[in-house]
Amino acid sequence: MLAIPSCLGVGCAAVARKDLQGSLDLLVLKTLSQMGELHGYGIVLHIQSASDELLSVEEGSLYPALHRMEMSGWIRSEWKLTETNRKAKYYRLTGAGQKELQRAEKNFEQLVKGIRAILRYA
């Protein structure tokens, strides 16, 4: 019983920090797979509305993440005009991105399952 608080205090914080980035990737990939093609601002809006305003993506984290995912070949980008005739960079999922999404979803489900199990046990 004593071991659990210490795990939450130290170990879980480290897991959580690492996972935050993982979950941002998952959210972005999922958004793109659902919406097809979207610019950065659109991704922010979508995640906000789709999560009933529960999740808010920081712009400061989003763009580095997008850039990294593009470098990894999961997404690719294209400059296009928006409906309001503004130039914006649109992102879409690649085949590799599709696979990464499946992997990330599975990981996330396992994580959730694990956390649930622990919560039940406690």
Added chain:
Amino acid sequence: MSILRRIRNKLTRSKLEQEIDAEIRSHIEMRIADSVASGVSAEAARRDALIRFGNQMAMRERMTEEDAGMVWDALGRDLIYAARQLRRTPAFLMTALVTMILAIGANVVVFSVLNALILRPLDVPGSARLYNVVHKQSGYDNQSYPDYLDFKTRNTTFREVAAYRLQNAGLTAGNAVYHSWYCRVSGNYFDMLGVQPAQGRVFHASDEHGPNSAPYIVLSDDFWRGRLGADPAIVGTTVHINKHPFTVIGIAPAAFHGSDVFLWPDFWMPMVDSPDDEGTNFLSNRGMHNLWILGQLAPGVSPKQAEENLNAIAQEMARQNPADDDLSARLVKPGLLGDALGGPVRAFVAAIMLLAFLVLLAACANLASLFAARTADRSREVAIRLAIGSSRWYVLRQLLCEAVLVSALGGTLGTIFSAALLRGLTRWQPFPEFPIRVAVSPDAGVYLVGLLLSVGSGLLWGLVPLRQVWTTNFTQVMKSGSTGMLVFQRFSFRDLLLGIQIALCTLLVTASFVALRGMQRSLHAPLGFQPQGVLLAQTDLHMGGHSDRSAPLLQKHMLEETRRIPGVTAAGIIDETPLGTGGSSTTVFRMGTTDFRPSNSVFAAKFFSISPGYLEAAGTRLLSGRDFTWHDDAEAPHVAIVNETFIRGMFGDQAALGMSFLMGQIPYQIVGVIEDGKYDSLTETPRAAMFFPLEQNPDSDTSLVVRMQLPLAEIVPELREALARIDPALPFVFHTWSDALAFVLFPARVATATLGVMGLFAAMLAVTGVFGMAMYSVSKRFKEIGIRVALGAQSIQLMRAALGRPVAMLLLGSAVGLLLGAIASQLLSQIVYQATPRDPVVFAGVMVTMVALGLLATWIPAQRTLRVHPARLLREE
């Protein structure tokens, strides 16, 4: 695939950045448009959108950092920034550069010598399996030829065993006579070392058929090119060595100069041959130890196994031959004339390497404290950079870049300087009359070590501000001015660094003082003769084709001619001068001894042959008895003059004049006793010596000792003319006795020069270290000092406040360093005459030096303290 993209990104970086900017702009504009549409004012909407983005610069950095290739770009940027920062503080830059040049330069030079003399194997195939076979007793390395043959034929652990010895002779080619040093080597020598001739052929074991059966020589490339003008027709021709004909059969490859690192012989001759009539006698004499054995281990045999094998053979030989009574064997690394020279050289070079490394450490400590102070002064800049979103790692990387940049630059310059110095050292021939060279040209390994040391030390002292940066609390720094970092603790890390540095410097200063003092003492040491005002004319009568037996007549003639020259006050002849390079020793026995095993002897005594009048010419004091006369000839009873140590060892306290002893089973009567002297080295303990009349113990080696009143320049031509009247073909070497002692003083001179330079470096480092620390300490406490002055503090109190700590560290460090120096000097005593730090002169010298250095270093900071003007200072704040 992503690598390509990264490279493309790297090439089109500004394009990438533009794209990022455009993307962010469009994002912000879209958000503003949405906010305005929902009724927010345009200005508030813009502000909100920007805040949501946070630090755009930091974000863009993070985006570009996602490319691994970008790290290099960042490094380049860091380096440029570092260079700019360094240019802004030229004082620090210059101090750091000079310090690194000195420290790295010293290390590269010493490492290069270490590399050339000790680490680098001999430049022959299979050199890793080569060993010199010496006796177990240290300093006793030579073997006799019959012993060599026994070791060679009976061992089961060596692939091959060869022997060699160094000799000199006059070589006549065409009309020119060259005073040459050459190696007499066993026939298998070249084959064992795998040396192929550059021209002609080399000799082999199959060429040897007993004494004087192989009158061949192989020239060294150096001698052939340098002295014989690279004459290609020389191979196959006959040259004369000491007037005996020898055929030049080949020329050795340019890279080969024998199996010793220092020696560059002019040619090689089979050991069974000799240019002298008596030169092959040693081949059958088990008691004449005059050659080195060099063996190559058989594959799969360890040195230890070989040593056991040889020792078993040695015991067997001792049972069979009384002369081999105490024979034993030990393997040592070849290249430095066995262990007698190799031991001290290795110890000395290793010790100097250690000292050089200490200089580098002291330099690092010095720069570390300077750098830490510099970082503390930049605490505001660091705080601002942290406050606007730079990570601590970036700040630290920036600082490291500055440190490594300075180190690498200083190290490169230091290496360049030392490479030039080393090339000069390689060309240098310390003794014109000996074939000695110190080939220490730097190789790739040396440059690599130089680079590693510079970058390594840069990292070492660059990491010192790590804690400062990590613990900077930027809000506090911004609020309180410049002293946000913890500068004043009771005992800071910088104090420790300064203490260490001072201790190391004192150690080096002590070592150099001990060496200097030893050097000065050795110049006034009682040598057993007075070298001042004496001219030496040296030759070997063999070079004129004379034999040992005809030598005394010729020598007597020389003396008569010499004494006739005006200005000559005394003249005498000795075969080899004491503290020269030759001289032999042999065992002596008490009267009544019948079993002449070495273990039954009283001791081994040095022996010399002298003419009547030598003692007077040399300035050796005759304590009792008489000098020799020309009547002590071959027909007269055998007589000897011995020194005090001989008498003490042989007869104790009894009166010894008229007593006799046995040498080579012949009784010798003691007719004179002289003062003790130095015979082989200045650091030797007193040893027994005996002198015989020339006519009873003839020797072709001739050193004419001429004591004179006139200047050298007037005597030499007359002497040369007089000697030429006796035999115009005899080559003489003329020099003053003091100059001739250069050889024996050489190790001490090298040690003194090296330690002197190291000590000087250390002193300079100590001054800059204390100066930097004191200066910094004063600048940090300006305000406090100002207030104290305003409140009426006395100068002495101010000084104590401002300089107390650096001076305390100076005293503490000096004390520790002096202690370390005392321990280190034990090592020095093998090389330098009477090296001891307990000498009050050394002790006082070190103390005075350190105090002087301290005064020098704190003078300017002290002046600054005293000139503090409180009103102006407080106004500035």
